Amino acid sequence: MRSLVTVACAVVAAGIGAGAALFTTSAAPAAAGPTVPVAISASSCGTSAGWQLTAGAVTFEVSSAAPGYTSVYLVSAAGDVTAELPSIGQGRTEPLPTTVTGGHYAFRCVLTDATVLASGPLQVTGMAPGAPSGYRPMPDLALAGAVRGYTAWVAARLPGLLSASRRLDADIARGDLPAARSDWLAAHLDYERLGAAYNAFGDFDGEIDGMAGGLPEGTATPGWTGFFAIEHALWGGQRAAAVRPLTRQLVAAVGGLIADFPSEEIDPGDLPLRAHEIMENALEFQLTGAADYGSGSTLGTAYANTQGTAEILGLLAPLLQTDGPGVLAAARQRLAALQADLLAQRAGDGSWTSVAALSATARERIDGAAGSLLETLAQIPGILTPRDGA
Amino acid sequence: MPAGRRDFLRGAAVTAVGAAAFASVRLATQDSPASPSGRVIEFAGANQAGISTAQQQAASFVSFDVIAGSPAELRGLLKTLTGRIRFLTAGGRPAAADVQAIPADSGTLGPVVPADGLTVTVGVGASLFDGRYGLAARKPAYLAPMPVFPDDHITAASPLHGDLSVQICADSRDTVMHALRDIAKHTRGGMQARWKIDGFMAQPRPSGTPRNQLGFKDGIANPDVASPAVADALLWARGGQGGEPAWVEGGSYQVIRIIRMLVEFWDRVSVQEQQQMFGRYRDSGAPLDGTLESDIPDYKADPNGLIIPLDAHIRLANPRTSSTASSRILRRGYNYDRGLDPVGDLDVGLVFCCYQQNVVRQFEAVQGRLAGEPLVDYIQPTGGGYFFALPGVRQPGDYLGSGLC
Numbered sequence: 001m002r003s004l005v006t007v008a009c010a011v012v013a014a015g016i017g018a019g020a021a022l023f024t025t026s027a028a029p030a031a032a033g034p035t036v037p038v039a040i041s042a043s044s045c046g047t048s049a050g051w052q053l054t055a056g057a058v059t060f061e062v063s064s065a066a067p068g069y070t071s072v073y074l075v076s077a078a079g080d081v082t083a084e085l086p087s088i089g090q091g092r093t094e095p096l097p098t099t100v101t102g103g104h105y106a107f108r109c110v111l112t113d114a115t116v117l118a119s120g121p122l123q124v125t126g127m128a129p130g131a132p133s134g135y136r137p138m139p140d141l142a143l144a145g146a147v148r149g150y151t152a153w154v155a156a157r158l159p160g161l162l163s164a165s166r167r168l169d170a171d172i173a174r175g176d177l178p179a180a181r182s183d184w185l186a187a188h189l190d191y192e193r194l195g196a197a198y199n200a201f202g203d204f205d206g207e208i209d210g211m212a213g214g215l216p217e218g219t220a221t222p223g224w225t226g227f228f229a230i231e232h233a234l235w236g237g238q239r240a241a242a243v244r245p246l247t248r249q250l251v252a253a254v255g256g257l258i259a260d261f262p263s264e265e266i267d268p269g270d271l272p273l274r275a276h277e278i279m280e281n282a283l284e285f286q287l288t289g290a291a292d293y294g295s296g297s298t299l300g301t302a303y304a305n306t307q308g309t310a311e312i313l314g315l316l317a318p319l320l321q322t323d324g325p326g327v328l329a330a331a332r333q334r335l336a337a338l339q340a341d342l343l344a345q346r347a348g349d350g351s352w353t354s355v356a357a358l359s360a361t362a363r364e365r366i367d368g369a370a371g372s373l374l375e376t377l378a379q380i381p382g383i384l385t386p387r388d389g390a
Numbered sequence: 391m392p393a394g395r396r397d398f399l400r401g402a403a404v405t406a407v408g409a410a411a412f413a414s415v416r417l418a419t420q421d422s423p424a425s426p427s428g429r430v431i432e433f434a435g436a437n438q439a440g441i442s443t444a445q446q447q448a449a450s451f452v453s454f455d456v457i458a459g460s461p462a463e464l465r466g467l468l469k470t471l472t473g474r475i476r477f478l479t480a481g482g483r484p485a486a487a488d489v490q491a492i493p494a495d496s497g498t499l500g501p502v503v504p505a506d507g508l509t510v511t512v513g514v515g516a517s518l519f520d521g522r523y524g525l526a527a528r529k530p531a532y533l534a535p536m537p538v539f540p541d542d543h544i545t546a547a548s549p550l551h552g553d554l555s556v557q558i559c560a561d562s563r564d565t566v567m568h569a570l571r572d573i574a575k576h577t578r579g580g581m582q583a584r585w586k587i588d589g590f591m592a593q594p595r596p597s598g599t600p601r602n603q604l605g606f607k608d609g610i611a612n613p614d615v616a617s618p619a620v621a622d623a624l625l626w627a628r629g630g631q632g633g634e635p636a637w638v639e640g641g642s643y644q645v646i647r648i649i650r651m652l653v654e655f656w657d658r659v660s661v662q663e664q665q666q667m668f669g670r671y672r673d674s675g676a677p678l679d680g681t682l683e684s685d686i687p688d689y690k691a692d693p694n695g696l697i698i699p700l701d702a703h704i705r706l707a708n709p710r711t712s713s714t715a716s717s718r719i720l721r722r723g724y725n726y727d728r729g730l731d732p733v734g735d736l737d738v739g740l741v742f743c744c745y746q747q748n749v750v751r752q753f754e755a756v757q758g759r760l761a762g763e764p765l766v767d768y769i770q771p772t773g774g775g776y777f778f779a780l781p782g783v784r785q786p787g788d789y790l791g792s793g794l795c
Contacts, residue, residue, distance in 0.1 A: 032483060057483070057485075081488070082488065083486075083488055083489075084489060084490065085489070086489065086490070097486035098486050098488070099485055099486060130485045132485075132487070132488055132491075134488075135488070135490070334579070360584075361455075364455050364457055364582040364584070365457050365582075367582055368457040368578060368579050368580075368582040369457075369579065371578035371579065371582075372578045372579025372580075374578075375575065375578050375579075378492050379491070379492060381490075382488065382490045382491040382492065385490045
């Protein structure tokens with residue numbers, strides 16, 4: 001089949017008068033490597049005798065007879081996980097493609113009941129560039145400290161957010177719209193700094209910081225509340241009396257969040273994800289200007305988001321120091337570069353250049369710095385995936 | 391999306407989702423037939439591929455600005471770009487990444503990336519030779535920002551210029567998009583996309599040169615660059631000659647012009663008038679004094695333009711005289727479709743792309759002759775730029791622009 005297609009295409013190419021010498025026929029695609037069966041049961045994790053393999057691509061075909069769900073790890077001699085099946089069910093056979101290089105490996109299986117089994121040694125001869133160096137396996141509990149730190153950090157900042165919201169409400173109450181615009185920005189940045197990406201604060205995030213995009217009548221939807229609704233009103237020429245219900249509601253919602261926060265449980269796995277999700281949202285809504293409801297301050301929001309990301313990165317740093325020092329260093333350097341580019345757009349009075357007013361050069365620098373940062377941050381969840389028993 | 395992701399990573403649903411994903415991977419591996427096109431167009435050579443290469447079906451023209459912070463970073467960018475183009479144009483199986491890691495490949499072409507007739511051609515714009523990277527003294531002699539021509543329709547929002555042009559062509563649309571995603575992912579922080587336009591090739595209808603969106607065969611009179619003598623005279627820049635720096639040897643000036651065609655207006659014009667504007671028969675593509683598209687118009691026999699008007703497009707573009715022979719260009723354009731304009735008319739036209747040895751002697755001379763031609767009422771050049779397509783990469787360790795920086 002393949003050769004027929006190739007010939008046909010070569011004929012077509014020659015037929016349309018191409019410089020024939022430019023074309024070569026297709027080489028077979030790079031081999032997937034040999035397929036090596038790995039059988040798992042309640043008492044075995046592959047063969048105890050072990051295997052011998054040549055360095056290069058290989059696909060392990062893992063079949064499980066073990067009850068429930070089993071995590072399967074290919075672990076290097078250094079103890080790093082180079083390939084894994086997070087969960088394979090009883091009776092299933094699944095491919096585990098990877099590349100192995102010279103040295104010793106072994107499979108480790110973590111059964112449903114947390115029993116850990118290991119295979120005999122997998123001995124690999126030769127060298128394969130591009131073989132994954134692997135992840136230092138980290139137990140689930142290792143993230144507990146970072147989660148406690150994040151919770152404490154947020155909790156310590158919520159009273160400041162409440163004060164800022166009350167200041168805004170007081171400005172509106174006495175009809176001081178210029179002060180309200182200034183205090184709105186301060187309060188909004190206080191909130192955005194917390195790293196509330198992806199509804200981290202549950203329903204409160206929608207009440208406090210919901211955009212109008214998903215509302216049936218957009219910005220005209222009754223019941224739209226929070227910072228963006230207030231921004232839309234404050235910069236849209238509304239009178240103070242019309243804004244007051246919104247600022248009162250904001251104060252109430254922040255109070256509600258403070259009351260609720262101690263009982264909110266943060267999944268430890270969320271923290272490594274948030275390390276890049278906050279900035280994914282910043283790119284999607286702030287750097288595009290989509291979240292600009294009139295104040296033109298989305299670069300300030302993006303900067304607040306970098307501060308939240310920096311806090312999370314700091315909390316994860318001890319884990320990354322061991323498990324991904326290169327990623328940590330690159331993330332810090334790129335975060336600092338983006339922050340510098342953003343800060344260059346903050347005026348002395350604390351106001352921000354709007355995205356629309358950015359020069360093309362400045363905008364490309366900021367967007368490029370954000371994209372580059374994200375490619376680095378996106379590696380963190382993989383590094384900090386709990387791999388108990390691996 | 392976040393909920394789904396978290397379930398995949400941690401929650402109870404992990405097995406079902408994971409198993410489904412693996413099942414589909416295996417299916418693809420076992421059942422996938424040969425790639426959309428088995429052909430590999432060699433990347434290495436004295437010239438870049440994608441210039442004298444016969445046109446593939448799908449194209450994207452993407453202009454980037456370099457945001458690298460130093461000359462060393464620019465060099466790193468060019469090396470990365472070269473490495474990705476090498477891989478993508480050869481095709482193959484990306485290294486398997488751990489399932490918990492971000493993927494090595496977008497997967498849009500399946501687990502094995504087909505070469506699919508892909509070429510990626512990289513050019514540099516005049517702006518790259520400003521003070522940022524210390525390249526001012528190395529600028530190709532005739533490289534300048536594309537001027538605004540009198541018949542242009544340029545606004546502040548027009549897609550214009552750029553530090554780098556990346557022309558991506560392949561036998562299928564998804565391969566072009568896959569290549570662009572891969573290149574952008576690997577070069578983030580080094581360059582930032584400035585504008586992009588996608589093109590498609592028409593099929594020969596019913597045969598011969600494909601038609602543009604005005605219904606006329608377009609590109610009939612391209613010089614035969616398969617002939618080394620023609621290519622050397624018209625296509626490839628000559629290092630050390632005519633004021634050119636040595637490093638340009640084997641490169642070629644690229645002109646991109648995004649030319650909107652007012653097809654609704656055009657369709658309200660008689661075929662007679664259309665043919666007079668082009669100088670060719672719409673059905674056959676033959677010049678108005680001939681019967682086949684390959685017929686050469688005999689302007690000497692028609693000095694007053696009674697058969698082919700003196701201002702017909704083909705007559706102005708290529709008067710077929712000895713003095714204008716050296717201004718011929720290699721056209722490599724694609725039709726484009728950008729949706730609708732504010733009044734609901736189609737925003738379609740031609741991504742005019744041409745290559746030449748000297749943009750002033752060739753494209754600008756042709757453009758000068760065409761100024762004010764009757765056809766300008768039906769077309770609107772709305773953007774583009776001048777670039778210099780870099781010389782080819784010859785050795786395995788070499789990279790695009792190695793002679794430059």
